[in-house]
Amino acid sequence: MSISVRIPTPLRTLTGGKDEVDAEGETVGKVIENLEGNYPGLKARLCDELGGVLRHVNIYVGEEDIRSMEELETSLRDGDEISIVPAIAGGL
Amino acid sequence: MRGPRRPRVLVIGLGGLGSPAALAIARSRPIHLTLVDDDSVDESNLHRQILFESSDVGRPKVEVAAERLKDAARREGHRISVQSIASRFLPANAAELAAESTILLEGSDNFATKFLAADTARLLDKPVVQAGSVRWYGWSLSTIPKHTACLRCVFEDIPRGVPETCASAGVVGPVVGVLGAIQAWSALRILRGDYEDAGQLIHYDGSRSRLTKRVIQRRTDCPLCLTDAPSLDRSQYI
Numbered sequence: 001m002s003i004s005v006r007i008p009t010p011l012r013t014l015t016g017g018k019d020e021v022d023a024e025g026e027t028v029g030k031v032i033e034n035l036e037g038n039y040p041g042l043k044a045r046l047c048d049e050l051g052g053v054l055r056h057v058n059i060y061v062g063e064e065d066i067r068s069m070e071e072l073e074t075s076l077r078d079g080d081e082i083s084i085v086p087a088i089a090g091g092l
Numbered sequence: 093m094r095g096p097r098r099p100r101v102l103v104i105g106l107g108g109l110g111s112p113a114a115l116a117i118a119r120s121r122p123i124h125l126t127l128v129d130d131d132s133v134d135e136s137n138l139h140r141q142i143l144f145e146s147s148d149v150g151r152p153k154v155e156v157a158a159e160r161l162k163d164a165a166r167r168e169g170h171r172i173s174v175q176s177i178a179s180r181f182l183p184a185n186a187a188e189l190a191a192e193s194t195i196l197l198e199g200s201d202n203f204a205t206k207f208l209a210a211d212t213a214r215l216l217d218k219p220v221v222q223a224g225s226v227r228w229y230g231w232s233l234s235t236i237p238k239h240t241a242c243l244r245c246v247f248e249d250i251p252r253g254v255p256e257t258c259a260s261a262g263v264v265g266p267v268v269g270v271l272g273a274i275q276a277w278s279a280l281r282i283l284r285g286d287y288e289d290a291g292q293l294i295h296y297d298g299s300r301s302r303l304t305k306r307v308i309q310r311r312t313d314c315p316l317c318l319t320d321a322p323s324l325d326r327s328q329y330i
Binding site for chain 2: 008009010019054055056058060063065067068083085087088089
C-alpha cells in the first residue's frame with residue numbers, strides 16, 4: 001500500500017530535500033515507522049518519547065486532522081496523501 | 093458631525109509579515125493602525141520588510157512605518173491615523189494595547205508572542221489574524237473567538253526545543269511577503285463582516301507555488317476555547 005507524504009520545508013533536511021516521499025503502512029503510525037526507516041530522525045520531529053504526536057505538529061490525511069480521527073491508529077487506504085504541518089514562528 | 097469610527101487594527105510586529113500587511117491595509121481604506129514593535133531598522137531587514145529603505149537603518153521601525161503608511165494612504169486619496177508604540181507586545185501590556193482595537197494582526201517571529209496574541213484576542217473577544225513563515229513555507233490563521241478554531245486548537249502551546257524560527261532557519265522575502273498579503277486580505281475581509289475564511293488554516297509552499305486551505309475544527313479540549321477569561325500570566329510565555 002503506497003501512501004504519499006508531503007514533507008514541509010523544516011523537515012526536508014531529513015529527506016534529502018524531497019518535498020514529497022512515498023511510504024508504506026496501514027495506519028498513520030506505521031507510515032511514520034516506515035518513514036523513520038528510510039529517513040532516520042524524522043520520527044523524533046513528529047512524535048514525543050511516549051510515541052504520541054508532538055503537540056505542535058499537525059498531521060492530516062487528505063483534509064482531515066488525525067486528531068479528529070483515530071490519531072496514529074487512523075487507517076489508510078492505498079493512494080492516501082498525508083500532510084505534516086509543524087508550527088513555525090518566523091515572520092520577522 | 094463625525095462619521096462612524098474607523099476600524100482600529102493592532103499590528104504586532106513590523107517584520108516580513110507586518111510590513112506588507114500594514115502597507116496593504118493602509119492603502120485600502122481609511123483606518124487607524126496601532127503599530128507595536130521595539131526594533132530598529134537593520135540593513136538585513138531591507139529585502140523583505142518593504143516599508144523600510146537603506147536610509148532608515150538605525151531608526152525605530154514604528155516611527156518610519158508610520159511615515160510610510162500615512163504617505164501610502166495619502167497617495168491613494170484617503171487618510172489614516174497611526175499610533176506608534178516602540179515596545180514589545182508583552183503579557184504586561186497586551187490587554188491594554190489591544191483594548192481599543194477592532195482586530196489584531198500578529199506577525200511576530202516567536203511563539204510566545206503568537207500565543208499571547210491568541211490569548212489576548214480570546215480575553216477581549218476580538219478577531220485575530222496570525223501567520224508564521226520559515227524558508228519557503230508559511231501559514232496563516234484567522235480566528236473569531238468563540239466561533240472558529242484558534243491558534244491553540246491547531247498548535248496547542250509553545251513548542252519546546254525543536255521548531256525553527258526565521259532567525260535560525262532563514263526566511264525567503266517573497267514567501268513571507270505572500271503570507272503578509274494573505275494576512276491583510278484576511279483582516280480586510282473580517283472588517284467588512286466576511287468571516288468565511290476564519291478558522292481555516294492557510295498554508296503556502298513557495299517552493300511548489302502551492303496554496304492550501306483547510307477548515308480546522310475547534311478542539312473540544314482546547315483550553316483557550318473553553319475559557320472566557322484566559323490568564324495572560326507571563327509564566328505561560330517563557
